[in-house]
Amino acid sequence: EAGVTQSPTHLIKTRGQQATLRCSPISGHTSVYWYQQALGLGLQFLLWYDEGEERNRGNFPPRFSGRQFPNYSSELNVNALELEDSALYLCASSLGSGLVVRTDTQYFGPGTRLTVL
Amino acid sequence: EDQVTQSPEALRLQEGESSSLNCSYTVSGLRGLFWYRQDPGKGPEFLFTLYSAGEEKEKERLKATLTKKESFLHITAPKPEDSATYLCAVQARDDKIIFGKGTRLHILP
Numbered sequence: 756e757a758g759v760t761q762s763p764t765h766l767i768k769t770r771g772q773q774a775t776l777r778c779s780p781i782s783g784h785t786s787v788y789w790y791q792q793a794l795g796l797g798l799q800f801l802l803w804y805d806e807g808e809e810r811n812r813g814n815f816p817p818r819f820s821g822r823q824f825p826n827y828s829s830e831l832n833v834n835a836l837e838l839e840d841s842a843l844y845l846c847a848s849s850l851g852s853g854l855v856v857r858t859d860t861q862y863f864g865p866g867t868r869l870t871v872l
Numbered sequence: 873e874d875q876v877t878q879s880p881e882a883l884r885l886q887e888g889e890s891s892s893l894n895c896s897y898t899v900s901g902l903r904g905l906f907w908y909r910q911d912p913g914k915g916p917e918f919l920f921t922l923y924s925a926g927e928e929k930e931k932e933r934l935k936a937t938l939t940k941k942e943s944f945l946h947i948t949a950p951k952p953e954d955s956a957t958y959l960c961a962v963q964a965r966d967d968k969i970i971f972g973k974g975t976r977l978h979i980l981p
Contacts, residue, residue, distance in 0.1 A: 861918070863908075866915050
């Protein structure tokens, strides 16, 4: 069974540009999570999509946005890139959480390394 | 404020030398605690999910335990291939997920 896939593997942009990162979840998973892992910092929760809707977002400015498509794949957009946006962006998927009390396990993709020059 | 603190930041052990990694958490309404292993340049690999105090889970040389304030990842007779960064994360009542900064484990042959 294929795991979570992310594209591109590496992305180089300049300040002020926009970046688009893509994620395909494990088959059957309806929840997608996005994280930022900057050098020296822990994973920072960015966004959570479930069944096509944004369920929660972390403490990031509005220029970080995304969406989830009907096939449950997801896109993360970062507008007006800043130098400090350089990081590994990780996507994870899980079975839909919905109103289930127990949290489903998240499985991570290999990440997209974004470098802002 | 919800918080996850892992200790130590780094740990060097001889092969076969057992030890424990700690994950202390302060969270409003724990929905789940997760342990992951992350190798350099790769995404985290799922190890365990714990839901309630007293719960324990094992996998090969690893055993995770959970209390109301912390979780331990016990490593028994580690091997060099166990070298990695081990991450702890919690999901709070508001569904936000908070990761600790990890413990870098290095097992010397």
